[in-house]
Amino acid sequence: MPGENATIYDIASDAGVSIATVSRVLRGEQNVSAATKEKVQRAIEKRNYRPSSNARGLTSNTTHSLGIVLPKLLNPHYAMIFTGAQEEAARQGYTISLFPWNSLDTRAYDPATMLAERRLDGIIVCVEYLPADRGEQVLASLQNLRRVMPVVLIGCVPPWYDFPAVSNNNAAIMKDIVAYLVSLGHEKIAFIGGIREDNDPMRREIGYREGLREARLPYTDSYRVYGKGTPEAGIAALSTIFDTLKPEYWPTAVIAMNDLMAMGCQTEARRRGIAMPEQLSLIGCDDLFCAPYLYPALTSINSHQQRTGARAVQLLISGENKQETGDWELVERASCARIK
Amino acid sequence: MPGENATIYDIASDAGVSIATVSRVLRGEQNVSAATKEKVQRAIEKRNYRPSSNARGLTSNTTHSLGIVLPKLLNPHYAMIFTGAQEEAARQGYTISLFPWNSLDTRAYDPATMLAERRLDGIIVCVEYLPADRGEQVLASLQNLRRVMPVVLIGCVPPWYDFPAVSNNNAAIMKDIVAYLVSLGHEKIAFIGGIREDNDPMRREIGYREGLREARLPYTDSYRVYGKGTPEAGIAALSTIFDTLKPEYWPTAVIAMNDLMAMGCQTEARRRGIAMPEQLSLIGCDDLFCAPYLYPALTSINSHQQRTGARAVQLLISGENKQETGDWELVERASCARIK
DNA sequence: GATTAAAATGTAAGCGCTTACATTCCGAAG
DNA sequence: CTTCGGAATGTAAGCGCTTACATTTTAATC
Numbered sequence: 001m002p003g004e005n006a007t008i009y010d011i012a013s014d015a016g017v018s019i020a021t022v023s024r025v026l027r028g029e030q031n032v033s034a035a036t037k038e039k040v041q042r043a044i045e046k047r048n049y050r051p052s053s054n055a056r057g058l059t060s061n062t063t064h065s066l067g068i069v070l071p072k073l074l075n076p077h078y079a080m081i082f083t084g085a086q087e088e089a090a091r092q093g094y095t096i097s098l099f100p101w102n103s104l105d106t107r108a109y110d111p112a113t114m115l116a117e118r119r120l121d122g123i124i125v126c127v128e129y130l131p132a133d134r135g136e137q138v139l140a141s142l143q144n145l146r147r148v149m150p151v152v153l154i155g156c157v158p159p160w161y162d163f164p165a166v167s168n169n170n171a172a173i174m175k176d177i178v179a180y181l182v183s184l185g186h187e188k189i190a191f192i193g194g195i196r197e198d199n200d201p202m203r204r205e206i207g208y209r210e211g212l213r214e215a216r217l218p219y220t221d222s223y224r225v226y227g228k229g230t231p232e233a234g235i236a237a238l239s240t241i242f243d244t245l246k247p248e249y250w251p252t253a254v255i256a257m258n259d260l261m262a263m264g265c266q267t268e269a270r271r272r273g274i275a276m277p278e279q280l281s282l283i284g285c286d287d288l289f290c291a292p293y294l295y296p297a298l299t300s301i302n303s304h305q306q307r308t309g310a311r312a313v314q315l316l317i318s319g320e321n322k323q324e325t326g327d328w329e330l331v332e333r334a335s336c337a338r339i340k
Numbered sequence: 341m342p343g344e345n346a347t348i349y350d351i352a353s354d355a356g357v358s359i360a361t362v363s364r365v366l367r368g369e370q371n372v373s374a375a376t377k378e379k380v381q382r383a384i385e386k387r388n389y390r391p392s393s394n395a396r397g398l399t400s401n402t403t404h405s406l407g408i409v410l411p412k413l414l415n416p417h418y419a420m421i422f423t424g425a426q427e428e429a430a431r432q433g434y435t436i437s438l439f440p441w442n443s444l445d446t447r448a449y450d451p452a453t454m455l456a457e458r459r460l461d462g463i464i465v466c467v468e469y470l471p472a473d474r475g476e477q478v479l480a481s482l483q484n485l486r487r488v489m490p491v492v493l494i495g496c497v498p499p500w501y502d503f504p505a506v507s508n509n510n511a512a513i514m515k516d517i518v519a520y521l522v523s524l525g526h527e528k529i530a531f532i533g534g535i536r537e538d539n540d541p542m543r544r545e546i547g548y549r550e551g552l553r554e555a556r557l558p559y560t561d562s563y564r565v566y567g568k569g570t571p572e573a574g575i576a577a578l579s580t581i582f583d584t585l586k587p588e589y590w591p592t593a594v595i596a597m598n599d600l601m602a603m604g605c606q607t608e609a610r611r612r613g614i615a616m617p618e619q620l621s622l623i624g625c626d627d628l629f630c631a632p633y634l635y636p637a638l639t640s641i642n643s644h645q646q647r648t649g650a651r652a653v654q655l656l657i658s659g660e661n662k663q664e665t666g667d668w669e670l671v672e673r674a675s676c677a678r679i680k
Numbered sequence: 681g682a683t684t685a686a687a688a689t690g691t692a693a694g695c696g697c698t699t700a701c702a703t704t705c706c707g708a709a710g
Numbered sequence: 711c712t713t714c715g716g717a718a719t720g721t722a723a724g725c726g727c728t729t730a731c732a733t734t735t736t737a738a739t740c
Binding site for chain 1: 728
Binding site for chain 3: 347348349359360363366367391392394395396397398399400
């Protein structure tokens with residue numbers, strides 16, 4: 001109704017008090033008599049008044065909005081992280097906005113700019129797949145950013161940076177997977193990783209190798225292939241394995257570093273007439289929503305990405321400088337089978 | 341190095357001019373001599389100064405941030421819309437933040453509150469699946485919202501509301517699909533819709549029926565099933581069809597209102613030993629990223645959701661009160677086949 | 681009833697910008 | 711060398727809050 005927005009002055013005059021008093025009840029301060037508080041609150045109700053976030057921010061130098069930098073939302077893995085972060089932010093009265101990785105390059109709209117304009121109170125950066133060639137550079141610039149605003153990372157970071165972060169225990173996950181496959185009788189286990197020098201992917205490879213070692217299985221370079229995390233990359237990777245190896249060395253199980261690549265593997269296996277899981281077991285990682293509906297339904301690792309996003313927000317807001325590791329579980333479906 | 345953020349005063353004194361002049365070069369006004377502009381710009385560079393968005397917003401009553409209300413991001417359909425919107429917003433120097441539908445209910449964090457706090461310059465609301473029972477109510481409250489801030493809708497709206505909106509031509513899409521299936525020789529075509537009274541789904545059903553009519557095929561209630569758009573709903577829907585119908589009436593083709601339901605259909609068909617596409621053709625809608633990797637690869641409708649999101653942002657920012665309809669294309673894959 | 685400390689409230693000075701208006705500067709015209 | 715008008719620049723008043731500090735009430739104590 002009131003065409004224009006009411007200000008604190010309107011409320012003050014309506015309630016017959018000073019703006020300071022209104023401000024006090026607004027922020028729930030103690031020293032306000034019950035009667036006054038009543039009057040003010042009624043006035044607020046009546047005008048449907050909300051304090052201007054701009055004015056508030058001007059004094060507090062705050063915006064109640066956060067940023068999160070992710071590679072791309074179209075990958076459901078990131079959509080999960082984002083959703084978790086968004087929900088937690090909302091719960092705490094914050095707004096969160098997305099910055100695709102590439103926005104880091106466009107000056108007009110990079111987080112650093114947002115920060116400098118004080119449009120952001122803090123930022124979460126997902127560095128899981130931080131490309132190695134730019135890795136150091138990016139981390140260094142984040143370190144800079146950090147001098148001016150809170151930064152929380154998602155993903156693993158070299159220990160000499162002490163960013164607050166929440167990450168996966170990549171190595172442990174991989175060891176878990178290898179152990180699972182071994183328990184099903186597999187001995188020829190291939191690994192399709194992300195780009196080797198990438199951040200988390202590297203640790204996954206380490207875990208894979210450790211897993212093999214613990215199972216007293218030999219490690220072979222030719223069982224280790226790389227791709228950039230897309231279904232197409234999965235197709236290429238599986239092709240490489242089956243094209244370069246002699247049939248007697250063909251793996252009986254493949255670990256894909258994420259479900260996207262696993263999807264590609266399924267498609268390619270189908271094309272080649274490789275029966276799954278009879279001739280080839282496959283396990284992915286991320287437990288995407290579509291995993292149960294693939295053929296065969298994909299066994300995967302659920303690492304609670306929403307929770308990861310939520311934790312990152314909590315760390316960001318609370319300012320704790322902790323490094324946390326999420327837990328995970330293996331979700332058994334039809335794509336892995338005991339070897340005959 | 342500059343521990344604290346520079347203000348316009350710092351720049352002014354550095355450059356030896358008044359803050360008004362700094363403000364002028366900041367906003368690219370004309371009446372500034374080249375020399376002065378130079379000096380000021382150098383000072384800005386040196387201090388890496390950025391104007392505070394809060395202070396700016398306080399005077400202009402603006403935030404350069406938008407909101408978008410979507411059911412849930414975990415559905416890639418919405419992730420696409422969001423991505424398109426986000427990218428366009430970024431391009432125009434805006435920030436956009438997500439509000440899940442349910443946030444409309446929690447007073448502390450609903451768009452209306454954001455609006456009232458002037459934390460948003462405008463909002464996009466996706467009403468594709470607006471539930472009928474709350475539909476009128478929601479639209480009415482949006483109408484209210486609109487008196488205070490720009491609102492753009494995504495999805496179809498009863499014509500008597502004149503919201504700016506971008507939507508799909510649902511009926512035409514469905515007619516297209518039916519025609520396609522008919523061209524493959526199908527005559528028994530079932531339709532798995534969204535909840536009947538939902539906004540866009542209703543129009544889809546209309547299109548389905550029109551498509552049948554144009555092909556001179558009879559319409560049967562028992563070929564029309566509903567679900568709420570999830571894979572599980574797809575499973576249930578297909579079960580219903582095949583459980584309630586006598587085998588001689590089993591459809592040879594099924595139209596699923598979205599790919600999510602189609603995924604469920606595939607799973608259920610598999611469980612029942614119905615060969616796809618030999619015994620049953622299936623077509624979805626949305627063309628999710630996983631469609632090509634399903635089994636069989638899913639034929640679907642690509643309706644350029646990213647573009648939809650982007651257009652919505654453009655309408656919002658430009659303030660045009662237009663209603664637009666996106667185009668689409670049918671993406672042929674393996675899940676539909678000519679009938680034998 | 682006077683005294684006094686605590687509680688309640690008010691006053692006013694910013695926060696960092698934009699902008700209407702006032703002032704100064706400059707070169708062209710007289 | 712004036713005079714004048716527009717261009718360049720400066721001054722100051724907000725925008726709607728928060729908050730330190732000042733003032734007024736209130737109620738408890740003697």
